[in-house]
Amino acid sequence: MSANLTATLASTKPGGNLKAQLRRAERLRKLKAIGLVAPLALFLIVVFVVPIGSMLWRSVDNTELDAVMPLTAQGLRDWDGTGLPDNATLAAFAAELRDSRQGGGLGRIGRRLNYEDTRYRGLLMTTLRGLPAPGEVDTDTDWAAILSEIDPAWGETDTWLGIQRAAPTTTDRYLLASLDLERGAEGGIQRIDSQDRVFLSVFQRTMVIAGGVTLICLALGFPLAYLLATLPARTSNLLMILVLLPFWTSLLVRTASWIILLQSNGLVNQGLINIGLIDSPLQLVFNRIGVFFAMVHILLPFMVLPLYSVMKGISPSYQRAAISLGAHPFAAFWQVYVPQTISGVAAGTILVFIMALGYYITPALVGGPADQMVSYYVAYYTNTTNNWGMAAALGSLLLVITLLLYLVYHRLVNRKQLIRS
Amino acid sequence: MTHHRFPLSRISRGAAIASLATLGLAVSASAQALTVISFGGASGEAMQKAYYGPFTEQTGIDLTPGDYNGELSRIRAMVETGNVSWDLVEMESPELVRGCFEGLFEPIDWQRLGLGDQLIDAAFDECGVGTFVWSTVLAYDADALDAAPTSWADFWDVERFPGTRGLRRGAKYTLEFALMADGVAVDEVYEVLRTPEGVDRAFAKLDELKDHIQWWEAGAQPPQWLVAGDVAMTSAYNGRIAAAQEEGSNLEIVWDESLYDLDYWAIVAGSEHVDEAYQFIEFASQPENQAVYSSEIPYGPVHPAAIEQLDDAQARRMPTHEENMAGALAIDTGFWVDHGEELEQRFSAWAAR
Numbered sequence: 001m002s003a004n005l006t007a008t009l010a011s012t013k014p015g016g017n018l019k020a021q022l023r024r025a026e027r028l029r030k031l032k033a034i035g036l037v038a039p040l041a042l043f044l045i046v047v048f049v050v051p052i053g054s055m056l057w058r059s060v061d062n063t064e065l066d067a068v069m070p071l072t073a074q075g076l077r078d079w080d081g082t083g084l085p086d087n088a089t090l091a092a093f094a095a096e097l098r099d100s101r102q103g104g105g106l107g108r109i110g111r112r113l114n115y116e117d118t119r120y121r122g123l124l125m126t127t128l129r130g131l132p133a134p135g136e137v138d139t140d141t142d143w144a145a146i147l148s149e150i151d152p153a154w155g156e157t158d159t160w161l162g163i164q165r166a167a168p169t170t171t172d173r174y175l176l177a178s179l180d181l182e183r184g185a186e187g188g189i190q191r192i193d194s195q196d197r198v199f200l201s202v203f204q205r206t207m208v209i210a211g212g213v214t215l216i217c218l219a220l221g222f223p224l225a226y227l228l229a230t231l232p233a234r235t236s237n238l239l240m241i242l243v244l245l246p247f248w249t250s251l252l253v254r255t256a257s258w259i260i261l262l263q264s265n266g267l268v269n270q271g272l273i274n275i276g277l278i279d280s281p282l283q284l285v286f287n288r289i290g291v292f293f294a295m296v297h298i299l300l301p302f303m304v305l306p307l308y309s310v311m312k313g314i315s316p317s318y319q320r321a322a323i324s325l326g327a328h329p330f331a332a333f334w335q336v337y338v339p340q341t342i343s344g345v346a347a348g349t350i351l352v353f354i355m356a357l358g359y360y361i362t363p364a365l366v367g368g369p370a371d372q373m374v375s376y377y378v379a380y381y382t383n384t385t386n387n388w389g390m391a392a393a394l395g396s397l398l399l400v401i402t403l404l405l406y407l408v409y410h411r412l413v414n415r416k417q418l419i420r421s
Numbered sequence: 422m423t424h425h426r427f428p429l430s431r432i433s434r435g436a437a438i439a440s441l442a443t444l445g446l447a448v449s450a451s452a453q454a455l456t457v458i459s460f461g462g463a464s465g466e467a468m469q470k471a472y473y474g475p476f477t478e479q480t481g482i483d484l485t486p487g488d489y490n491g492e493l494s495r496i497r498a499m500v501e502t503g504n505v506s507w508d509l510v511e512m513e514s515p516e517l518v519r520g521c522f523e524g525l526f527e528p529i530d531w532q533r534l535g536l537g538d539q540l541i542d543a544a545f546d547e548c549g550v551g552t553f554v555w556s557t558v559l560a561y562d563a564d565a566l567d568a569a570p571t572s573w574a575d576f577w578d579v580e581r582f583p584g585t586r587g588l589r590r591g592a593k594y595t596l597e598f599a600l601m602a603d604g605v606a607v608d609e610v611y612e613v614l615r616t617p618e619g620v621d622r623a624f625a626k627l628d629e630l631k632d633h634i635q636w637w638e639a640g641a642q643p644p645q646w647l648v649a650g651d652v653a654m655t656s657a658y659n660g661r662i663a664a665a666q667e668e669g670s671n672l673e674i675v676w677d678e679s680l681y682d683l684d685y686w687a688i689v690a691g692s693e694h695v696d697e698a699y700q701f702i703e704f705a706s707q708p709e710n711q712a713v714y715s716s717e718i719p720y721g722p723v724h725p726a727a728i729e730q731l732d733d734a735q736a737r738r739m740p741t742h743e744e745n746m747a748g749a750l751a752i753d754t755g756f757w758v759d760h761g762e763e764l765e766q767r768f769s770a771w772a773a774r
Binding site: 101105122198202 | 493524636
């Protein structure tokens with residue numbers, strides 16, 4: 001290679017050509033680098049960027065009506081919202097309604113329109129049954145009269161205004177609904193009825209549970225990791241296996257066993273009654289207490305491992321030096337040892353917090369209705385009601401909140417490290 | 422109907438099936454057979470015994486059973502992509518109505534089915550043929566309570582019957598029971614629930630009991646909690662309570678003010694085995710076959726003649742028994758199709774507070 005290069009260099013004139021050679025060599029290196037990174041980049045795009053992008057898109061996607069009834073949707077977008085839409089739009093509506101039963105289109109618009117008002121699904125159904133056969137109509141047909149005869153609701157402006165609200169191809173209704181907001185009749189943003197408000201408190205609760213679990217994990221994990229890092233290797237390896245054991249057990253099994261332990265006639269309550277601490281069983285499961293127990297148990301290893309790996313690398317001589325120079329042992333620990341563990345604390349807390357934010361199965365099994373986190377509602381809208389717009393909007397908001405918190409946290413931790421060092 | 426025969430005689434049948442499944446060959450073999458999807462579990466086993474095996478034996482039509490959790494989204498995906506691999510599915514009524522509206526099921530041709538009007542009225546649906554009746558009842562552990570509760574009003578009475586209550590987490594059934602507990606007559610429940618004041622009244626009644634409720638989501642939880650002593654009484658599916666009774670627990674069912682509904686057979690739109698599916702439905706609607714199913718699990722047959730073929734003790738455990746039917750209410754599917762979404766939304770907001 002280098003012999004070749006020298007030969008080529010020797011046979012050509014110096015100057016521009018050499019630069020070109022160098023550029024070519026540089027380009028080759030770049031291509032190699034790209035080639036090595038490409039599989040990973042492709043993987044990330046396919047399994048990460050595309051799904052998240054499509055989720056973000058889903059949260060504003062409103063193409064149901066446009067896809068099934070393109071002419072009707074167009075006609076309603078052009079309609080000024082007074083009286084009834086023109087006859088051409090009504091005729092298109094009737095024709096497209098008749099065709100919509102193929103391929104599940106009717107179901108999609110029925111579901112979408114029911115978000116506006118729950119009478120639409122039934123209304124479409126009766127209208128479909130009452131429509132005249134295609135042969136019985138011509139261009140002069142007065143569709144307003146025919147539709148009103150099938151159901152008087154079609155003679156009301158409000159009925160068409162409701163469908164008009166579903167006609168644009170994007171919407172903010174799902175994102176607004178995720179924040180307990182909605183568009184009022186005049187188009188302004190307003191809070192929804194107090195009896196239906198749920199998501200602000202669910203987001204708040206998600207933060208409180210995730211934060212609480214993180215703090216408990218830190219309080220339990222820090223001393224444990226310290227012990228593991230300072231004990232002789234044989235003992236600490238044994239303890240490490242105990243820490244890792246939950247990793248090797250299925251999440252479902254661990255959660256189910258907490259139910260058995262904590263229920264009214266469970267081992268914990270029986271034990272407390274037998275030693276005379278309490279007279280009647282405590283309610284430990286199907287509430288917030290149960291959620292904390294189960295989640296801390298599952299997430300503790302994610303706190304201990306980063307802490308342990310950082311603590312393992314801290315030389316004990318610093319602390320000894322501080323004590324030998326006259327520092328109180330606690331001061332030596334707090335001012336010399338702890339600052340060195342900050343990166344482990346940061347990694348552990350952010351890892352546990354972010355994992356806790358997305359928890360679903362554990363709160364669903366050991367919590368009550370007032371302990372369900374955002375993921376529960378994402379699963380509910382995806383599986384039970386097939387309202388993917390709501391599921392995507394809740395997921396998108398959770399993603400945004402997580403990113404914001406991460407940024408704030410990142411800056412705080414970095415500043416602290418700067419100050420300490 | 423082509424029959425695929427594999428040289429199974431020399432190797433063990435189980436190993437052959439396992440290896441075929443691994444190779445994906447089982448799919449090509451079963452592509453010729455009628456695929457019947459039920460909810461599985463104890464009910465699926467009863468169907469195997471009453472319907473699947475005898476049907477193949479009698480007609481020679483190969484049948485591939487499977488199970489799922491009743492989610493409409495899978496069927497929707499099949500129909501929308503035109504890749505229909507399920508022929509006949511067991512559906513709960515609200516999903517049946519929704520799926521029928523969306524064009525996911527073949528409309529039933531009752532002439533072709535040749536059942537006349539032999540079945541109970543509720544078994545006839547535009548897209549489905551009723552197959553059995555199940556019920557949501559009030560259940561309690563007779564060993565744990567001094568007196569026997571007889572109504573949802575008793576269920577709400579925490580003075581006379583102290584202890585935690587189990588209810589299904591969701592608006593469906595819960596609102597009906599709350600209105601009954603508030604003194605609404607059984608046959609007026611849906612009338613009241615259709616008005617905004619009626620819904621408010623149901624939620625107000627639930628407020629009274631809220632602190633005493635432990636919410637269940639899976640049908641297996643209520644009997645388990647009763648046996649473990651976690652709840653004093655609970656709403657539950659009658660088949661699950663019967664299973665616990667057979668295991669020796671002294672559980673009791675209050676049939677008065679129970680809510681019953683049907684499960685249906687529905688043919689997936691675009692199925693290639695519509696003829697066989699009709700044959701199967703007809704077979705599974707015969708009284709002698711329904712009697713076999715119902716003697717395996719106490720869900721009620723939809724053919725009145727099947728009830729007469731059951732022994733008295735088993736018949737009394739069914740939602741369809743005269744005495745049990747007397748004070749019971751049929752779930753209003755249309756109501757839940759129309760209002761389910763808004764009421765579930767309000768319920769989850771209420772429960773989360």
